[in-house]
Amino acid sequence: MEALPKNVHMLDENVETPRDHLLARLAEHQHGVVALRQLVALGLSASAVRSRVAAGRLHRVHRGVFAVGRRGLTHRGRVMAAVLACRPETVASHRTAAVLLNLRMRVPGWIDVTAADSTARRRAGIRIHSGATLTADDVVLVDNIPCTTLARTLLDVAEDATRREIERACEQAETQRMLDMLAIDGVLHRAQGRRGASLLRAVLSEHQLGSTLTRNELEERFLAISRHAGMAPDGVNVWIAFSDGDGAEADFLWRGPRLIVEVDGRDVHTTRRAFESDRRRDQRLSILGFRVVRFTWRQVTFEPGHVATTLRGLLSC
Numbered sequence: 001m002e003a004l005p006k007n008v009h010m011l012d013e014n015v016e017t018p019r020d021h022l023l024a025r026l027a028e029h030q031h032g033v034v035a036l037r038q039l040v041a042l043g044l045s046a047s048a049v050r051s052r053v054a055a056g057r058l059h060r061v062h063r064g065v066f067a068v069g070r071r072g073l074t075h076r077g078r079v080m081a082a083v084l085a086c087r088p089e090t091v092a093s094h095r096t097a098a099v100l101l102n103l104r105m106r107v108p109g110w111i112d113v114t115a116a117d118s119t120a121r122r123r124a125g126i127r128i129h130s131g132a133t134l135t136a137d138d139v140v141l142v143d144n145i146p147c148t149t150l151a152r153t154l155l156d157v158a159e160d161a162t163r164r165e166i167e168r169a170c171e172q173a174e175t176q177r178m179l180d181m182l183a184i185d186g187v188l189h190r191a192q193g194r195r196g197a198s199l200l201r202a203v204l205s206e207h208q209l210g211s212t213l214t215r216n217e218l219e220e221r222f223l224a225i226s227r228h229a230g231m232a233p234d235g236v237n238v239w240i241a242f243s244d245g246d247g248a249e250a251d252f253l254w255r256g257p258r259l260i261v262e263v264d265g266r267d268v269h270t271t272r273r274a275f276e277s278d279r280r281r282d283q284r285l286s287i288l289g290f291r292v293v294r295f296t297w298r299q300v301t302f303e304p305g306h307v308a309t310t311l312r313g314l315l316s317c
Contacts, residue, residue, distance in 0.1 A: 019043055027068035029144055031077035035084040036064040061085075062123055075099070075107065080145050082111035082126045090115045091139050091146040093129055097153040100142045102176065103169040105157065114148065114156075129156070133190060137183075151183040158196030164224070166203045168214075219251060222263045222300050222307070226252070229308040231315055233261070240285065248281045250290075257315055260285060262294045 019042055026042075027034050039049055049066075052058040058066040062085035067073055073081065079092050079100065091097075094112035098105040114131040122128065138152040148156060150173055158166050173179040184204065191197035214220045214236055226232055233252040240260075241247040252261040262278075282292040293314060299307055 023068060030084070031080045031144070032070070032073055033061060033065055033067050033077055033081040033084060036066070038084075039066075062126075076143060076145060079111055082113055082123070083146055085123050085126065086113055086115050086128065089131075091131075091134070091148055092142075093148040093153065094127075094156045097142075097148045098157050098169060100145060100147050101150055101153060101178070102172065103150075103153070103157075104172045105161075105165060105169060112156075133192060133194075135190070138187070149183065149187075150178050151180060151187040154184065154200055155187050155191060155194065155196050158200040159194065161196075161199075163199060163203060166199060167207050168220075170203055170207070216265070218263050218265050218297055218300055221304075222252065222261070222295065225300070225304045225307050226311060229312065231308075231311055240288070240290070242284055242288075248285060250285070254315060257317065258290045259314055260290045260292045261311070262292065263297070263300055264294055265297050 022042055023034065023039070023044075026038060036049070044052075049058065053060065053066070058068060059071045061067050061073070061078075061081040065081045065085045067077070067081070079096055082096075083090050083092055090113050092100060092112065093114035095105050095108045096112040099107050110125050110127045112127050112129065114129045114134055116131045116134065134148075134152070138149050140147055140149045147153075154166065154169060154173075157169065161169075170179065181204075184200070188197055188201060214223055219236065223233070223236065231254075234255045235253045236251070238250045238253045239247055240250055240253075250260040251263055253259070262282075285292050291314070293310075295307055295310075
C-alpha cells in the first residue's frame with residue numbers, strides 16, 4: 001500500500017461511521033473510486049484502510065486507488081481511477097477524452113492521460129502523455145472527470161488519427177454546438193510544431209463541416225468506398241424538400257448528375273409499411289428529377305468493388 005503522509009492525526013475506525021458516509025458521497029461523485037490521499041484527508045488511518053480492504057469494502061484498482069463497495073467499474077469509473085492513480089493535475093486526454101466528449105471515436109484498450117510531469121510512473125493500462133504545453137485553459141470537467149478541452153483533444157488525437165477520424169470528430173462537435181474556433185485557434189497557436197497541428201488545420205480549412213456527417217458505420221463504409229474510388233458525394237444526409245412542405249433525407253447526394261444513393265441496413269425497412277414508404281419516397285424524388293439507387297448492407301460490406309464499379313457507371317451516365 002502507498003505510504004501514508006507523516007504527522008497526520010487520524011482515528012482508527014473499522015466500523016461504519018459518519019466518515020464512511022462522506023466516503024460514499026465522494027465515491028459517488030467520482031464514479032465509484034477514491035484515492036488513498038483522499039482517504040487520508042477524510043481521517044482514515046493505514047489500519048482503517050487495510051481493514052476495509054480485507055472486509056471487501058474497498059477494492060484496489062491501481063496503487064493508491066480503490067473502488068468503493070464493488071469491483072466492477074463503468075468506463076467513466078476506469079477513467080477516473082486512471083486520473084487519480086497519477087500525480088495531481090493529471091487529466092484524461094487524447095482518445096479517452098474524445099470518448100468522454102462524445103466525438104465518435106472508438107474506446108481504446110487503455111486510458112490516455114496527460115500529466116504535468118512527463119516522468120510520471122508508468123501504470124498498467126494507462127498511457128501517460130507529457131503535459132509540458134498544457135495550460136489551465138486546456139482543462140475542463142466532463143461529468144466530474146478532469147479532461148482536456150475539445151480544442152486540445154482535437155489537437156492531441158490528430159497526432160495519430162486518420163484524416164477521416166478528425167473530420168468525423170469535428171463534425172460531431174459541430175452538431176453538438178461545441179466547436180469553438182477561437183479556442184482551437186488558441187490551441188494551434190500554442191502547438192509549437194506538434195505533428196497533429198497540420199492535419200487539424202487542413203481539416204478545418206478544407207473540409208466543409210456537416211457535408212459528410214454519417215449516422216452509422218454502414219454509411220461510413222459507403223463513404224470510404226466512394227472516396228477511395230475518387231467519387232466522393234457532394235453531401236451526406238441531405239434534406240430535400242417536396243412542394244407540399246414535406247421532404248426526404250438523402251443518404252448520399254451528387255448534385256450535378258442528380259443521383260441519390262441509399263444504403264439499406266440489415267435491420268431497417270423490413271416491414272411492409274416501411275417498404276411501401278421507401279418506394280413512395282423514391283417515387284417523389286424521381287418526380288423531382290433525381291435517380292435513386294439502393295445498395296444493400298451485404299453489397300457495401302462484402303462487395304466494395306462491385307459498389308465502386310456500379311457507382312462509377314451511374315455517375316458517367
